[in-house]
Amino acid sequence: QSVLTQPPSASGTPGQRVTISCSGSNSNIGSNTVNWYQQLPGTAPKLLISSNDQRPSGVPDRFSGSKSGTSASLAISGLQSEDEADYYCAAWDDRLNGFCVFGTGTKVTVL
């Protein structure tokens, strides 16, 4: 059961900027770092952003992440056709013994 809320869909034309939100609570986003994953159709998820705003080696700099309070955002600048994918946020939740929570996922469509 997802406890991080994302919009189900987002879209833009090539070259546009698209932003995806991720809303959580004090026990997860409010207390821990946020990560983003990209899942291209039929493939395994890929780490896109870690620790709120860090891009792993090989991830284009048109992808950026930010966090404020209990919410986080992923921005895609200069949208490209190959960016059409599902995007998930995730964070650690401090409740109980601790567990990882994923967002509900956002489908990005390039028009």
Place this chain on the structure above:
Amino acid sequence: QMQLQESGPGLVKPSETLSLTCGVSGYSISNAYHWGWVRQPPGKGLEWVGSVYHTGSTYYSPSLKSRVTISLDTSKNNFSLKLSSVTAADTAVYYCARVIHSSAWKLYYFDYWGQGILVTVSS
């Protein structure tokens, strides 16, 4: 380059135990890191299952805790997932992954993933 590969039965009967193994190449799992599992029901989002530290300590999803066991086999450099009393709701693609975890730095994320294996629960 480290690689992970899931293996196991693609079909499990209801009420039985789902057993999967994740083989790791290019890195010794006994050295460090957590090693985890994530699943994705067909057409749905990602769900965290749990992870095991290289020392053997574990974290499990609260909703699966009573049925799940994740363990290491350092002699074979792999780790496994067992999920008991499965139902159709456990039908999913199961991914294994390496976990970066630090309580001090508030980190928990998956940096290397396997390709995934579809497990169907059906009689």
